[in-house]
Amino acid sequence: MSKLPKPAELAKVSYNNPATDWMDTPVEFKPGMYCHGSKPKSLEIVGFPNPRDWRPADADWKLPENWKEILIEGIADRLKKYRSFRLFMDICVRCGACADKCHFFIGTGDPKNMPVLRAELIRSVYRKEFTTAGKILGRMAGARDLTLDVLKEWWYYFYQCTECRRCSVFCPYGIDQAEITIIGRELLNLLGLNIEWIAGPVSNCYMKGNHLGLEPHTIVGNLEYMLDDIETVTGKRIKPSFNRKGAEILFVTPSGDLFADPGTYTCMGYLMLFEELGLDYTWSTYASEGGNFGFFTSNEMGKRLNSKIYAEAKRLGVKWILGGECGHMWRVLSQYMDTWNGPADFLEVPKSPITGTVFENAKSMKMVHIAEFTADLIKNNKLKLDPKRNDHLTVTWHDSCNVSRGMGMLEEPRYVLRNVVNNFVEMPEDTIREKTFCCGSGTGLNASEDMELRMKGGFPRANAAKFVHEHYGVNMLANVCAIDRATLKPLMDYWVPGVNVCGLHELVANAMIMKGEKERTTDLRGEPLPNVQAKEEKA
């Protein structure tokens, strides 16, 4: 039998957290707070350095002998390359405005999750290596040596940031912590220190075109299942085309939509919408991933994975590209694709074949987000909608960080939502739009082994959802992000049971009256529609 402590021993328990300065508090790897380390195969496939078996909790990370040199050189390179990085290393005055704005800090109570301190993890080394004051005054100037403990601390905390940028909204200097985390992760990748939940999808995407590693026949097969379900609900058999040359539009969406509920219902929504419009479009089994986990690895890897989208558009000879519901995909496409792999001068400025609207905002990158596309359809009265079919739902809107705070897409999805549901309630002001709270699982942190981290990081979002659930009966949390659709569901299960999660186009498709459809009795999930429920109750 194990030794039980005596009452006197128990009485010695200190209830207080030991208060040491952050530099003197070495990182401790707590289960549930970090993901598995990258596997050698995942790194080898994309030619990344130092592929080997390693475990984050092990003392020996099997680093190359000159790891410090590699990192210091890596920092020097990036200081030259990115003016923003140099600026962010120099200008913080540690005012603390960002400190309590991070969902991970709010949920963990760990000071190293304060954005200011997360940045300080790298800044302290920058000062020591690259500033005169730091070299001479050392710790007095906030500088410290790069040691193995410091490296481990970087790894632990740069994989506890979802690059959501909420902190940057409150920073008087506009320091973007997302960019610091991006650089931090790039540096870690110089030593082969990725997490497998990112490295695996990256290598899959590189080899097979999408994060899940779905091969062409699987993509077609998965869509077939959805087409069967659509036929059951609407009586209509849809026949989409794949890799079709000469189509007007190439449609690209995150592969999560093809694979797991509730993303699949959103995907059924796309299929139904395009069918109803008679859109001349094609799926690609090659450019079969809108998301980009390369972006969570390094700038270079993001660029490599992204290149297939324009390449496929060129090969198929389409006029423009339409993007499905995704968060980080949209930021990558809007802010990076054009300069990474553009100019896409072989494409035309996107013009809706249904309404004639020219999407001037996409003049250069030639890609439109489906929320914009559908908002335009509704504005021009091109869809027959019966929002009553969604009357069993009271919906609230989660602004996904990358599309809302990152790209300013605030009104389009709300406009669509108001037209397809009758019951829409906003969450409290401090938790939506530019100040939206992250799902807590973005940037590749949506693994299962870090579930505690995800539940803590998503706590502020869940807390706001709980409020509208309790006060207004909200039972559906809608959004336009594949990672959100996958991760908000477990988050709601833990914090707010009774709230479900869906994509925007699931609601659109439920409300949309299709030409020649049979009388619908269920929604896309097979749940009875409200009028059917009422009839059954009467009978």
Place this chain on the structure above:
Amino acid sequence: MTLKEELKEKKSAIVQKWIDAALASYHKDAQGALRQTKAQFTNPAGFNLAQGLDGLFDALLEGVITDSVATFLDMTVRLRAVQDFAPSEALAFLIRIKQIVRDELGRERLDAPGVRTDLAAFDAAADDLMLYAFDLYMQCREKIYDIKAQEARSQTYRLLQKAQSIADKE
């Protein structure tokens, strides 16, 4: 004045000390931010802790702990069940209420006639509360494992569907 009346009068000071006891388990640099207990949506950790303990203290004064404390208990325990605490550390702050009440009353008052009996009833309620907290803590932990299992199932559902249909064809 009965013990209940006296504790009711001293409620705000006692609850504040109870909040402090819970916050002491966080690093000193984090406590300042968590102490902003009025910000329901921007500091839900501090807000829920304060609201939860306030409600729990009222329940303790009534001396009866029933399922009705579930909401308040949830506000104090659910977050700590996923934070970096051992189970004992996560819940220790709840029983500290006994010592906080004693400190607040002072030695003289503790010896006063009748107080000892009333205090025993208060202690018994605090013990019951701890048992409820233990149940809730375990529910939270089990939920985490349940979610992990559900997630694995949802990620493989389409594969299984596919495997099944292949098997059916054969």
